[in-house]
Structures are given as structure tokens and as C-alpha cells.
Amino acid sequence: xxxxxxxxxxxxxxxxxxxxxxxxxxxxxxxxxxxxxxxxxxxxxxxxxxxxxxxxxxxxxxxxxxxxxxxxxxxxxxxxxxxxxxxxxxxxxxxxxxxxxxxxxxxxxxxxxxxxxxxxxxxxxxxxxxxxxxxxxxxxxxxxxxxxxxxxxxxxxxxxxxxxxxxxxx
Numbered sequence: 729x730x731x732x733x734x735x736x737x738x739x740x741x742x743x744x745x746x747x748x749x750x751x752x753x754x755x756x757x758x759x760x761x762x763x764x765x766x767x768x769x770x771x772x773x774x775x776x777x778x779x780x781x782x783x784x785x786x787x788x789x790x791x792x793x794x795x796x797x798x799x800x801x802x803x804x805x806x807x808x809x810x811x812x813x814x815x816x817x818x819x820x821x822x823x824x825x826x827x828x829x830x831x832x833x834x835x836x837x838x839x840x841x842x843x844x845x846x847x848x849x850x851x852x853x854x855x856x857x858x859x860x861x862x863x864x865x866x867x868x869x870x871x872x873x874x875x876x877x878x879x880x881x882x883x884x885x886x887x888x889x890x891x892x893x894x895x896x897x898x
Contacts, residue, residue, distance in 0.1 A: 770803040771852060786810070787883070789869040793816035794881070800854050806837075807887035809852045809861075815869055816876045823869035832863070834886045835871040846886040850893050857882065 776782040778798045779790050786797055787810075794812040801808045816823075824831075834846035850862045858877070862884040865873040872883045887895075 741767075751871060772801050772803055774799045774801070787872060789820055789823055789870065789872070791820070793818050798854070798856050800857070801851050802852060802887065802891070805887050805891040806846075806885055807850070807852055808883075808885045809850060809857045809891075810872075810883040811856050811880050813879055814881050815879070816881055817871065818875065819867060819874065823867045823874060825867055826865065832852055832873060834855050835868065837871050839842060841888070845888055845890075847889055847892045850884055851887055862886075868869075 774785070774797075776786065778795050778797070779786055779792055781795060782790075786799070790797065790812065791814060794814045797810070797812040799810040832848055834843045834848065835844065836845070848862070849860075850857070854861075861875055861877075861890060862873055863884045864875040864877070864882075865884070866876070867874040870885070873885070873887055874881060874883045876882065
């Protein structure tokens with residue numbers, strides 16, 4: 729039986745949260761402050777022609793008119809970047825437009841975490857993701873930060889600081 733990418737990402741997020749809680753990455757007595765290469769820096773890439781191709785593996789706020797959907801997901805974390813050809817004018821009413829100059833705040837999916845537990849900048853990169861795109865967020869679609877430019881819609885979910893520290897530390 730094949731497991732969908734969305735189900736895999738949910739499972740990985742649960743595993744990552746459990747690992748952080750269980751071994752206390754942020755406050756471990758054995759903490760060396762060094763990145764755990766190969767543990768938290770692995771990613772998976774997905775692409776679909778349209779939401780129907782994705783078979784519920786993309787967020788439900790992605791419009792039916794979206795095409796050329798691309799996603800990169802951290803396998804042991806919460807961060808995801810996503811893009812598709814389309815326009816924010818096609819987003820559903822469940823997405824909220826942010827006021828100009830609004831402070832970007834992570835929206836945790838669970839009650840175990842607070843906004844302060846997350847980074848506000850991307851650690852994931854891709855040739856299709858413009859550097860700093862997450863800072864151009866103009867909509868919130870659930871916990872997704874959504875922006876647009878040149879006929880593309882971009883979306884980002886922030887990473888937990890405890891995981892990002894292991895990826896970005898010198």
C-alpha cells in the first residue's frame with residue numbers, strides 16, 4: 729500500500745516533535761551545538777500537474793486552477809516550501825489577507841508549541857523558491873504563509889527553532 733506524501737509529512741512531523749520532546753534537543757546535557765548532518769537536513773521534493781493529480785497531498789486551500797505545483801518538505805521537521813502557477817486572487821475565502829506591514833507570526837498546528845518556537849525565515853532552498861520569499865507574505869492560509877509574484881503563488885510553513893538550529897549552526 730502506498731502512503732501519500734501528505735501522510736508521510738504528517739508522520740515525520742509527529743516523529744520530529746516526539747524526538748525534540750523526548751531527547752530535549754534544546755536543553756540536552758549532551759548538546760554539542762553542532763548540526764546533526766543527515767538527520768534534520770534531509771528533504772523530499774514533490775511535483776504535480778494540478779491539485780487533482782496530487783490526490784489530497786497538497787493543502788486544501790490550493791485553488792483548483794493551480795498548475796505546476798512544486799513542494800519541498802523537510803523530512804524530520806515542519807518546514808515546507810511550495811509554489812504553483814496561479815494568482816492569490818484565486819485563493820479561497822478561508823485564506824486571510826494580511827494588512828500591509830503586519831508582523832508575520834507562525835501559527836502552530838498543535839497546542840504543544842507556541843509561535844515563539846518557530847523561525848520566521850526559510851532554511852529550505854530550491855531553484856524555484858526566490859530567496860526571502862517568505863518575507864513577502866500577504867496571506868495566511870491556515871499555518872501557511874502565502875505570497876505571489878510573476879504569475880506564481882508561493883507558500884511556506886516555518887521550522888521549529890530546535891530543528892533549524894541543527895541545520896544552520898556552524
